Amino acid sequence: MEFTPGKFEKLRVVKAFHFGPLQQDLRLDQKIEFDGNVVRMGSKDHDAPQLIAAVRAGWLVLEGTVGGETMKPAAVQIRPAQSVGNNRGEATNM
DSSP states (O other): OBBBBBBBBBEEEEEEEEGGGTTTOOOTTTTEEEEESSEEEETEEEEEEGGHHHHHHTSSSETOOOOOOOOOOOOOOOOOOBBBTTTTTOOOOO
């Protein structure tokens, strides 16, 4: 998603998180406006370019977007508990 300074996009929180730079929790389905540098919450504007990371992570989506966060695989590999010599067996992805 591309942002233009001064042109605020309406975003919706789809994964609640604590936004450290503002010391504020953003709650599920909360609506905010963001232009890539400034976040507008209610009647207050805050400089918060770090919020772009939450947009890229999928925690914030455009207000009209249906659905929410897409689950990402953890890429966990397991091996048999019993070893034969130095060989633990083939890894299996979970």
